[in-house]
Amino acid sequence: MGDRPAIREGEIALPHDPAARTDAGLVFIGRIRSPWARGNCPKNISKARAEKPDTWIELKPEFAPALAGLTVGQPVILLYWMDNARRDLVVQAPAHVDAPRGTFALRSPNRPNPIAAATVRITALDGARIGIDAIDCFDGTPLVDIKPWLETIDIPPA
Amino acid sequence: MGDRPAIREGEIALPHDPAARTDAGLVFIGRIRSPWARGNCPKNISKARAEKPDTWIELKPEFAPALAGLTVGQPVILLYWMDNARRDLVVQAPAHVDAPRGTFALRSPNRPNPIAAATVRITALDGARIGIDAIDCFDGTPLVDIKPWLETIDIPPA
Numbered sequence: 001m002g003d004r005p006a007i008r009e010g011e012i013a014l015p016h017d018p019a020a021r022t023d024a025g026l027v028f029i030g031r032i033r034s035p036w037a038r039g040n041c042p043k044n045i046s047k048a049r050a051e052k053p054d055t056w057i058e059l060k061p062e063f064a065p066a067l068a069g070l071t072v073g074q075p076v077i078l079l080y081w082m083d084n085a086r087r088d089l090v091v092q093a094p095a096h097v098d099a100p101r102g103t104f105a106l107r108s109p110n111r112p113n114p115i116a117a118a119t120v121r122i123t124a125l126d127g128a129r130i131g132i133d134a135i136d137c138f139d140g141t142p143l144v145d146i147k148p149w150l151e152t153i154d155i156p157p158a
Numbered sequence: 159m160g161d162r163p164a165i166r167e168g169e170i171a172l173p174h175d176p177a178a179r180t181d182a183g184l185v186f187i188g189r190i191r192s193p194w195a196r197g198n199c200p201k202n203i204s205k206a207r208a209e210k211p212d213t214w215i216e217l218k219p220e221f222a223p224a225l226a227g228l229t230v231g232q233p234v235i236l237l238y239w240m241d242n243a244r245r246d247l248v249v250q251a252p253a254h255v256d257a258p259r260g261t262f263a264l265r266s267p268n269r270p271n272p273i274a275a276a277t278v279r280i281t282a283l284d285g286a287r288i289g290i291d292a293i294d295c296f297d298g299t300p301l302v303d304i305k306p307w308l309e310t311i312d313i314p315p316a
Contacts, residue, residue, distance in 0.1 A: 025180025069263030075314030105227030
C-alpha cells in the first residue's frame with residue numbers, strides 16, 4: 001500500500017481502514033501476466049482488448065488439476081486482487097465521471113474488498129499456464145478465482 | 159466449518175487447507191437475507207427466481223454512502239462468501255454432473271476462495287436495505303461486494 005491514491009475533492013473515506021480488521025482470508029491462486037504497468041495500463045478491458053496484448057494466467061501448480069473441464073474458447077470470469085487500491089473510500093470521484101459517486105455504483109478498484117471481476121475468453125491451456133484474450137490489470141496482479149461464465153447466472157434477469 | 163461436505167468418490171483434495179495460510183483479508187460489508195436454509199435452498203439462481211422470494215441485503219450502516227448512484231431496476235453483481243464451503247477440493251463430483259470436474263470449471267461453492275458471484279436486479283433502495291430480485295444462498299450469508307453490471311466488462315467478447 002506504499003503507493004495508494006490520494007483523496008480527491010468530493011470523496012468520502014471511512015474513519016478506519018477496513019483492511020485493519022478482516023473477517024475472512026483469501027489465498028492467491030496465481031498471478032495475471034500482462035504487458036501493463038503504471039503508466040501504460042489501459043483504462044478498461046475494452047481498450048485493453050483493442051491492443052491484442054499477450055496476456056495469460058500463471059496458476060500455482062497445485063491448482064492445475066482444478067482446470068479439468070475448461071476448454072479453449074470458453075468464457076470465464078476472473079476475480080483478481082487490486083493490491084494497490086484504497087479500501088476506505090465510500091464515495092469516489094474518478095476522472096471519467098462528472099460527479100462523485102458511491103463505491104458500489106462504480107467498478108473502481110478502490111473498494112472495501114478490492115476484488116475486480118472481468119469476463120474473458122480462454123485462448124490456450126498448457127498445464128498451469130492459461131492464455132486469455134485480454135485483461136486490464138498490471139503484470140503480476142494476484143488471481144483469486146476462475147469461474148465458468150454462465151448465461152443463467154451472469155446475464156441480468158429480464 | 160463445522161458442517162463442511164464430505165469428500166465423494168472421484169474428488170481430489172489438496173494435502174493442506176488453503177484457509178490455513180492466507181494472503182489477504184476480506185471484510186464482510188453486510189449480510190444477504192433470504193428464506194433459504196439447509197434443506198429448502200434452491201439449487202441455482204434460476205430456480206430461486208422462479209419462487210419469487212423476498213430477498214434483500216442488509217448493508218452495514220457505515221457502507222450506506224457507497225450506494226449513491228445506484229438505482230432501482232439496475233443490474234448488479236453480488237460477491238458473497240460461502241462460509242460452509244470446503245476450500246481444499248481441486249476436483250469435484252457434484253450430483254448434477256456426470257463425471258468429476260475441476261473446481262475452476264464449476265460454479266460450486268467449494269473452491270480455494272469460496273466467493274460466489276450472481277447478477278441480480280435491485281428492486282428497492284431504502285437506506286442500508288437493498289431489495290434484490292432473487293438469490294440462491296442461505297439467509298445470513300456474508301456479502302463481500304456490490305458492483306454495477308456492465309455489458310462491456312461482463313459479457314464475453316465475440
